[in-house]
Amino acid sequence: MDTKLLVVDDDPNICEILKLYFENEGYNVKCANDGIEGINLFKIYEPSLVLLDIMMPKKDGWQVCREIREISSKPVIMITAKGEVFDKVLGLELGADDFIVKPFDMKELSARVKAVLRRYNAQVSVSDEEVVKYENIEISLQKYELKINGKAIDIPPKELELLYFLASNCNRVFTRDQLLDKVWGFDYLGDSRTVDVHVKRLREKLEGVSDKWSLKTVWGVGYKFDTVG
Amino acid sequence: MDTKLLVVDDDPNICEILKLYFENEGYNVKCANDGIEGINLFKIYEPSLVLLDIMMPKKDGWQVCREIREISSKPVIMITAKGEVFDKVLGLELGADDFIVKPFDMKELSARVKAVLRRYNAQVSVSDEEVVKYENIEISLQKYELKINGKAIDIPPKELELLYFLASNCNRVFTRDQLLDKVWGFDYLGDSRTVDVHVKRLREKLEGVSDKWSLKTVWGVGYKFDTVG
């Protein structure tokens, strides 16, 4: 997991405890002690989720939430002290995703964090089809399936993604670095030989299947999904 | 758009999330936490549509629906918890326009709201079947029943729901997070390994039953109900 959390709370103890706890759960955590710092850190740290205390000096949680919403839709969980005047409606209008009342049980908070992240990640795209067809090959990201001559072929995710990317940009050459960027992600740290190996494995699966297309090496440059005509 | 919705539900969390969601869709939303408050708010707020939970303290959804019908013909969508005794006939007699079972998918609810509003403006009413058939398998949400080769198989609710969802979106891969969201509900707090275990139990019941379809694992992604052809 490489999920980044941002804790914004003026109480250093709470920050510390949350940091320790969530780091132990495998998250990456940074803390800010007031609203202004929180917003700044949000911009540079780019967390996946924000835990936001409401009662804070300088800039309160409401204000921080509002400003975050102006630049991002990342999930925000508001933290409110018991007895504090707490306007849920306002929170919802500002776009908070969930609430928890201090003092809270860490397990519950943790479960809520997970649930909110899940909800955020679970958006199912209905609209786009994400299928590439050419001649006797068909690649579907939605089904995560490769079909050759109508028959489904077992294929690992990364290989499918690589093939999909190349095929959906057919005849165009990509360098290994570009492919790492596009298929593996911009934050991927690794050797560009990795691409070669995946290409090799793809070729094993695809060899002799068609003379209308192939995975071509462009020497000194990279690879392309080559089609005739 | 300036369509007003009234949400009547004793669970504040559900209210909140519905409010947030539908406001984001451009509706105007108000919430009531029990039946009496619901009827009062109906009179002064004059919503275009009511989302009405059945199980509530003070006054239940049936009663609220009846009272609304005495003064208005505005559309009402009943919300019922799974497993709850749910009398569709009674609902229809009371004049409800549609039903949805908790936990529901927000997109689906949203679609139903839209549909009911459209119907209301066009003065037509339809009801849907909620059955999936494919080859020798038949899954009915209405009857909560799984039939294989025409024979009913005992199956727990959650398993049926999961199977139903996957089968009604066959060949499409869903991540565990998406499945938790769609089948367990957006407010579910829990682990995604849960999905695995349910899949396992489904497989026990379904194995060797057909070679036309199966519950497939898509490595690194999730699961799908796979069909040939």
Added chain:
DNA sequence: AACGTTTATTCACATAATATTTATAAAATT
């Protein structure tokens, strides 16, 4: 055409990521 240089391919292995299974505990239902 032969050489050295660069670049690509292949292979085998290690590691990391993920899925399955099992057992058990907790909830819910009857």
Added chain:
DNA sequence: AATTTTATAAATATTATGTGAATAAACGTT
């Protein structure tokens, strides 16, 4: 209270992925 269903946690099994080294191919230069 007993039974069934559901959720959790841990152990095990499986698969994908990445790495580095060895090999092969392409290229440019002479």
